[in-house]
Amino acid sequence: xxxxxxxxxITLKDLARDLGMSVATTGRAFHPGAxxxxxxxxxxxxxxxxxGYRPNALAQGIITGHTRIVGVLLSDLLNPFYPEAxxxxxxxxxxxxxxxxxxxxxxxxxxxxxxxxxxxxxPEFIIILATSxxxxxxxxxxxxxxxxxxxxxxxxxxxxxxxxxxxxxGAAQVADHLIDGGARRLGFIGGQPGTSTNAERAEGxxxxxxARGLPPPLELEAGAFxxxxxxxxxxxxxxxxGRPEALFxxxxxxxAGAMDAARxxxxxxxxxxxxxxxxxxxxxASWPSYDLTTLRQPxxxxxxxxxxxxxxxxxxxxLPGGIERIPGELVPRRSSARPADTVLETPF
Amino acid sequence: xxxxxxxxxITLKDLARDLGMSVATTGRAFHPGAxxxxxxxxxxxxxxxxxGYRPNALAQGIITGHTRIVGVLLSDLLNPFYPEAxxxxxxxxxxxxxxxxxxxxxxxxxxxxxxxxxxxxxPEFIIILATSxxxxxxxxxxxxxxxxxxxxxxxxxxxxxxxxxxxxxGAAQVADHLIDGGARRLGFIGGQPGTSTNAERAEGxxxxxxARGLPPPLELEAGAFxxxxxxxxxxxxxxxxGRPEALFxxxxxxxAGAMDAARxxxxxxxxxxxxxxxxxxxxxASWPSYDLTTLRQPxxxxxxxxxxxxxxxxxxxxLPGGIERIPGELVPRRSSARPADTVLETPF
DNA sequence: ATGAAAGCGCTAACAG
DNA sequence: CTGTTAGCGCTTTCAT
Numbered sequence: 202x203x204x205x206x207x208x209x210x211i212t213l214k215d216l217a218r219d220l221g222m223s224v225a226t227t228g229r230a231f232h233p234g235a236x237x238x239x240x241x242x243x244x245x246x247x248x249x250x251x252x253g254y255r256p257n258a259l260a261q262g263i264i265t266g267h268t269r270i271v272g273v274l275l276s277d278l279l280n281p282f283y284p285e286a287x288x289x290x291x292x293x294x295x296x297x298x299x300x301x302x303x304x305x306x307x308x309x310x311x312x313x314x315x316x317x318x319x320x321x322x323x324p325e326f327i328i329i330l331a332t333s334x335x336x337x338x339x340x341x342x343x344x345x346x347x348x349x350x351x352x353x354x355x356x357x358x359x360x361x362x363x364x365x366x367x368x369x370x371g372a373a374q375v376a377d378h379l380i381d382g383g384a385r386r387l388g389f390i391g392g393q394p395g396t397s398t399n400a401e402r403a404e405g406x407x408x409x410x411x412a413r414g415l416p417p418p419l420e421l422e423a424g425a426f427x428x429x430x431x432x433x434x435x436x437x438x439x440x441x442x443g444r445p446e447a448l449f450x451x452x453x454x455x456x457a458g459a460m461d462a463a464r465x466x467x468x469x470x471x472x473x474x475x476x477x478x479x480x481x482x483x484x485x486a487s488w489p490s491y492d493l494t495t496l497r498q499p500x501x502x503x504x505x506x507x508x509x510x511x512x513x514x515x516x517x518x519x520l521p522g523g524i525e526r527i528p529g530e531l532v533p534r535r536s537s538a539r540p541a542d543t544v545l546e547t548p549f
Numbered sequence: 550x551x552x553x554x555x556x557x558x559i560t561l562k563d564l565a566r567d568l569g570m571s572v573a574t575t576g577r578a579f580h581p582g583a584x585x586x587x588x589x590x591x592x593x594x595x596x597x598x599x600x601g602y603r604p605n606a607l608a609q610g611i612i613t614g615h616t617r618i619v620g621v622l623l624s625d626l627l628n629p630f631y632p633e634a635x636x637x638x639x640x641x642x643x644x645x646x647x648x649x650x651x652x653x654x655x656x657x658x659x660x661x662x663x664x665x666x667x668x669x670x671x672p673e674f675i676i677i678l679a680t681s682x683x684x685x686x687x688x689x690x691x692x693x694x695x696x697x698x699x700x701x702x703x704x705x706x707x708x709x710x711x712x713x714x715x716x717x718x719g720a721a722q723v724a725d726h727l728i729d730g731g732a733r734r735l736g737f738i739g740g741q742p743g744t745s746t747n748a749e750r751a752e753g754x755x756x757x758x759x760a761r762g763l764p765p766p767l768e769l770e771a772g773a774f775x776x777x778x779x780x781x782x783x784x785x786x787x788x789x790x791g792r793p794e795a796l797f798x799x800x801x802x803x804x805a806g807a808m809d810a811a812r813x814x815x816x817x818x819x820x821x822x823x824x825x826x827x828x829x830x831x832x833x834a835s836w837p838s839y840d841l842t843t844l845r846q847p848x849x850x851x852x853x854x855x856x857x858x859x860x861x862x863x864x865x866x867x868l869p870g871g872i873e874r875i876p877g878e879l880v881p882r883r884s885s886a887r888p889a890d891t892v893l894e895t896p897f
Numbered sequence: 898a899t900g901a902a903a904g905c906g907c908t909a910a911c912a913g
Numbered sequence: 914c915t916g917t918t919a920g921c922g923c924t925t926t927c928a929t
């Protein structure tokens with residue numbers, strides 16, 4: 202690192218000198234609670250605006266221990282659910298006066314190393330928004346004393362907090378809906394094995410099938426939450442005899458792939474030959490080409506809660522702890538409509 | 550801000566005391582170039598690892614003026630091109646040893662204010678990855694002396710640098726392809742008005758049509774780079790008589806919407822009744838349900854260049870400046886195949 | 898090769 | 914209400 206800050210910005214000292222005041226007083230103008238004469242504050246702020254002065258957040262962070270940085274970990278930006286969640290989360294975090302430092306995990310780069318880099322900025326909070334990444338990350342954060350919140354996912358680690366959709370309950374709603382629609386042979390396509398979302402959605406679906414007196418659904422693991430995985434899984438699942446009459450996919454993107462395989466490759470009609478349901482309610486689910494029945498995740502509420510925890514934690518309050526499960530909402534669409542049903546709201 | 554850092558992490562002073570050395574020497578162990586006995590460095594690093602010490606990036610940032618923070622501005626995470634680009638950009642930036650601070654603009658929150666917050670962390674570089682956001686943002690950054698790079702877009706501001714796809718050339722390739730396919734009446738659907746991507750793609754397309762001796766294409770503005778906008782625009786464009794034989798949409802997501810409108814609402818066959826082409830090559834373009842001919846953006850190269858500029862700028866080298874245009878690649882798929890064509894590579 | 902000391906930009910006691 | 918002083922965690926002369 203050869204040289205020092207070249208375009209050295211205007212500093213508090215500069216501003217103070219310009220105003221003929223001490224740095225202390227000048228600095229106080231920028232803190233709402235501080236004791237300072239209103240007139241003085243006004244003078245300072247006006248001059249600051251004119252000179253384009255802004256307090257250096259790094260310096261503030263060092264001293265106060267409050268960096269107002271929130272780290273967000275992402276592993277899978279290709280499942281459209283995550284970009285949608287990221288966008289809304291980031292907006293909310295910004296709204297609350299924090300900044301998001303983004304960390305994208307990839308096969309190429311181990312999370313561990315990137316996470317250490319992130320932690321060296323002393324984020325006040327880490328949000329893990331990813332299907333995987335559970336244990337590896339959480340450990341390092343705890344070590345650094347940084348609170349961690351899982352969004353849409355939870356880890357086995359009991360110290361970690363989580364805000365998630367009620368996956369079991371949601372899956373049960375989907376089961377009820379499909380069964381009420383007349384389906385008797387049900388199927389489930391899972392995404393990435395070993396994730397809580399996957400396991401809970403499978404469980405909830407299976408349990409409700411049994412509770413309604415049906416045999417357990419045919420269960421299949423696609424291997425990942427991707428379009429391609431859904432496509433391939435559907436071919437395996439629907440190719441043979443005794444195919445299900447309704448297929449619940451653990452996420453919308455999986456359902457999109459599966460539906461396309463069913464229609465374009467196997468020539469099945471949806472929903473006449475085969476009903477479909479997904480989970481998440483991503484944008485694509487409402488497109489006329491899919492018009493996919495799904496369980497909408499309560500993203501707004503989930504994010505509200507996450508931000509509430511961030512701000513609380515920043516105020517030094519201890520976190521309530523545990524896992525917060527928020528119920529989702531079933532959105533019935535054409536992909537699971539009964540032949541007789543008139544779907545009132547044709548999209549677009 | 551009532552209290553001071555509660556879980557106060559281990560600091561360089563602590564580490565030095567533990568080792569019985571001065572902070573100066575201890576600190577030097579973490580700088581590859583510094584003069585320090587190899588044995589001493591080894592001892593320090595070993596102990597640091599054991600105690601979990603990591604230099605505080607904020608403090609380093611203040612002193613050296615190098616924060617190793619790259620700000621990324623995003624306005625539109627709902628066009629799938631941007632999440633894909635963001636993921637790859639972030640990975641590359643991390644790889645280069647920087648951290649991404651993400652800023653998402655939304656109608657609710659003006660960019661201006663959020664940008665000021667971001668700038669207070671003194672990022673070394675700002676990348677604008679967005680259809681809009683041009684002027685507002687660039688100004689504030691220049692003011693702060695932070696170099697700005699537009700990715701996939703450029704502004705009128707001559708001081709800003711940009712790395713973009715050769716939109717005109719790409720659109721011309723698409724025109725050639727569609728014309729070679731036998732189309733004579735061509736149409737163009739644009740996205741968000743006033744963006745450089747939009748304008749250049751329209752121009753390139755139109756120019757090539759004229760150069761090939763065809764009348765100028767029917768041009769339509771969808772208003773935004775979204776599925777819905779594409780859907781609606783297609784209805785307007787294809788409803789009347791004399792509809793085009795081939796439609797070039799300024800982005801894939803627009804094309805997806807337009808194609809669905811054509812097929813599902815108007816009952817047209819693609820490509821028999823109407824050929825389609827898009828721009829970007831997002832994931833969806835290769836799905837069997839769209840199988841969309843498109844112009845693939847040279848994302849890898851674009852990002853390589855961006856990262857190169859970041860690292861150079863961090864080393865204090867002045868930026869080469871201007872707009873770097875990288876050619877894209879035509880990816881012919883079924884959406885524009887001639888009836889006679891045998892599409893060899895059926896997807897999946 | 899190492900250490901002492903000054904200082905980055907800022908906040909937080911403490912006087913006055 | 915304002916200014917002085919100390920110091921956050923670190924880097925960087927400048928001596929030794």
